[in-house]
Amino acid sequence: MRRTCTALVRDLEIDIPVNPDDLVERLCARMGERLGQPVHYLLVRFPPESATGLWIDTGTAHYLLCERDTSGWHRVAITAHEFWHVEAGHGSLGVGVGDRDLPQLLLPSLDPSTVARIVAQRTYCSNQAEQEAEFFSSLLMAKVSRWLPRQSWSVPDHAAALVDRLETTLGHRPARRQDG
Numbered sequence: 247m248r249r250t251c252t253a254l255v256r257d258l259e260i261d262i263p264v265n266p267d268d269l270v271e272r273l274c275a276r277m278g279e280r281l282g283q284p285v286h287y288l289l290v291r292f293p294p295e296s297a298t299g300l301w302i303d304t305g306t307a308h309y310l311l312c313e314r315d316t317s318g319w320h321r322v323a324i325t326a327h328e329f330w331h332v333e334a335g336h337g338s339l340g341v342g343v344g345d346r347d348l349p350q351l352l353l354p355s356l357d358p359s360t361v362a363r364i365v366a367q368r369t370y371c372s373n374q375a376e377q378e379a380e381f382f383s384s385l386l387m388a389k390v391s392r393w394l395p396r397q398s399w400s401v402p403d404h405a406a407a408l409v410d411r412l413e414t415t416l417g418h419r420p421a422r423r424q425d426g
């Protein structure tokens with residue numbers, strides 16, 4: 247897990263501080279080189295109470311869908327979590343009945359028959375694959391968080407627990423602004 251993490255960030259040519267989405271794009275490109283298949287990063291708006299991240303494997307390409315309405319810092323953490331599912335080749339996990347429709351809902355242009363497997367991220371999922379993915383996410387965040395801009399940001403309620411946990415793990419506590 248540490249080796250994968252190091253391989254993903256090694257010799258990345260980026261300006262610091264890096265825009266979080268640019269960083270994710272670079273990491274996806276790196277991931278794509280490792281897999282020999284394109285890895286696409288897409289920002290979408292997930293339905294409430296569904297998920298914040300989703301990996302769709304079509305057999306020839308990978309789509310990492312990430313919640314748009316959260317902080318840049320959280321978007322990197324969400325995508326890092328999905329990276330581990332891809333790297334470990336996890337099967338269809340954390341996918342509830344309603345989630346079967348998520349790819350179609352979030353990516354209407356995607357042909358459902360090409361979806362080989364989907365993995366949804368659940369904040370409160372206790373199975374081992376989810377725990378591994380969370381751990382990998384915190385490993386990667388420990389490496390890249392210092393490259394990200396320090397900023398004020400707000401986090402939706404459903405994501406706050408995860409972000410708090412990650413911040414505590416990393417000893418990183420940016421000032422948080424509450425909107426509304």
Ligand SMILES: [Zn+2]
Pocket residue numbers: 327331340365366367368375376379
């Ligand atoms: Zn997951």
